[in-house]
Amino acid sequence: MKRVMLLFLAIGLLSCGTSKTVRVSKKVIKGDWTLSAISYNKTGNYNVTLLNDASKDCFEGSTWQFIPNNNTGVYAINKSSCPSGDRNFVFTIQEVNAETGLYDFLLKPTNEKSKSETNQGFRLKLAALSETDMQWQQTVSVDGNPFIITMNFTKILK
Template structure:
């Protein structure tokens, strides 16, 4: 009987100390559903944009993102982006993406190209602002002459 009591006590301790995994960092499913669909970047704005060039997402000049096409699928957090602003400065580029709104309310995405999402370690975390059915802004932080400034990507529903 003493062994059974010790065994029950031991099992109780083990079960009560079992850690629980959240496993899901998404919180804002409502915003994700609003973003579902096809979008274009209609503007890229930051202090000094007339005088300096900023490289966005390691793709090239931030102005090359204007008119880029983005699609977001909210039920599986996948999508695609296409740069189609070909010029001597801008190159064509297309990639599948994964994305979600994290528990802090930030927009998180990464280009996955020909890889599985779990194999890609680099991504981007941006503030999401001014969300409506027809537009929203993604805001990134950039270093301009030693000062942190905001760069805003304005999206319009296509």
């Protein structure tokens, strides 16, 4: 009897797996991307460090690779005036509202073995995703007011 109950429990858990939106998004995000532009919703000169790593100028032009079958990836900053090199991360696409199709992108920097040294991650809104373009938005607080950072990616077609 216990085995039958465990079987039904396992089937129930598997049927509640990732939504169709998330599965499709993972297929689309797979591959190589360039972070082509970063903008802010307020005008002015801001000294922003993205992902606790580098400045906006360093991130623009960085290349990103997403491997959805194990939720890992690597981004590389290549500008000579910046701390260059590869950075590893794990990511999750999390559906926020099934009716609107809105979802979040959770990104956690890791080492090469997918282990986080700080256990710190970042929640970004996956605002747009197509076969060629992707947009993330991160809302932070500046002087108690919302400040939105928008990151636009372009897929590298092979």
